[in-house]
Amino acid sequence: MKQLDAYISRLIEETCGTWGIVIEDLDEDKRWEWNTQESFLAESIIKVPVMAAAFAAVEKKQFHLHDYVCLKKEDMVGGTGVLQHLTPGVQLTIYDLITLMIIQSDNTATNIVIDLVGMECIQETLEELGMEKSQFHRKMMIYPVHIESKNVITADDASTLLKKLATGTFRSRHACEQMIQILKKQQICNGLSSMLPSHQANLIGSPPGWEFASKSGWDDDRQHDIGILYTGQRTFTISALSKGGNSLQAKQALGKIGLVVFEYAISKK
Template sequence: MELEKRLSVILGQADGTWGVVVEELSSAQGMRFEHVPDELFIAESVIKVPIMAAVFAASEQGHFRLEDQLALRQEDLVGGSGVLYALSPGLKLTIRDLVTLMIIQSDNTATNMLIDLVGKAQIDQTMIDLGMRRSYYSRKLMIYPLDVTDNNMITAGDIASMLGQITTGSYLSLRACKEMIAIMKKQQVRNGLPSQLPSQEETIHPAWELPCKSGWDTGRQHDVGLLYTNNRCFSITALSKDVTSQSALHTLGLLGRAVYDYAIVRY
């Protein structure tokens, strides 16, 4: 298949180690491409997607409402991505707003507040329910407790399973899945998979949406998401290690564009 060949060429020329899964979810006979799907990668902020799912699960189980508010505490404040660390303790935000900040700005303070809210057991069970068999959650973001030496870990195959369940509405409820995707559509960090897609103002190209979530640190650059275009939907999971940011972001852009070009063939 032409897309499989193109993806293989891109990865063959890429620096570092990659775990990639691309799957068409809009057709029962859709294509699936896998490259090192079972290798574990440090999750970075991609772990925030199953944390979001855990929050929605706890809400549907009646533990709280997404409209409930949490107060920002001094001890919640951690650095890295996001804006909450720069705001004043005492600020109240709804749980839904915290989820939104966690996803679209990768806010670490919001993430840790939500982890405290639902607990590790809820996150662990959610990952099992999403078919994430090898991946696991170990600790909060930007916090390194002495008794926890493991990082949060994921595989491309597990993330693809998670995206498939959310996209098809088979996790929790169709309403919950649609809301999670709607949050991801507001993503503000778009320098990976969407970076080489045509401008939405270029009317000669079919329109597209790519709700996504990235994660990065020195030597690692991930991006995972859902490409909607031409009445088709593809999940794209791309995890990397032993790479420079510039090189990895270029590869991510190539992968996103390859899937887009394939998706619009029947346009």
């Protein structure tokens, strides 16, 4: 990965803020890393292990993905997502709630899923995934005065999570495939995939030149994006977390990281 090293190292050194990055070539078992153990507020990246906890609960027969849940007024919170704008009483399947939690980063959907799964189960799932430095303590957009701890993650833990999903080694291959299919439907694509070539160049009916199963997270001075990049027969995981910098500059840096990894991947076909 020497081609990546010089470019990304220089890019991060020229970009404001603190970064944690892991890039893994799953086919050749190679890895590039930067500041992997730095702790970051997880923001919406935490929704990926929440999804994993939900699929673990399904395997334990705690509920079924096709079970319906009624949207209640007291469930609605602000921030991202469409559910806060819908009429209370609407019923959605648990699978639909998980999908909205990931592809729109819907906070209301996330909190409903958290209540279904249980906060203790989510922390246990982090441990099962091997996310040793990550912690889950609270729901989205709710700040209980008795809970001072926050949801945190490291780039190394995020990479471990992605590798488990990509290799089908969390719970079952079928569960991992289902989660990856949801991540591939991501609608918030202003980070790692923002500079990748358009899919529209492909002929009708032909497979896309690349796919990216991803989840981002952000706040005032934090911009995170993690995902699994599929191009041809190649599979890479990218985990990029940032804090203390300019949001626009960080998004641009994420896009450049995604592009250089893509170009490296296609050069290795």
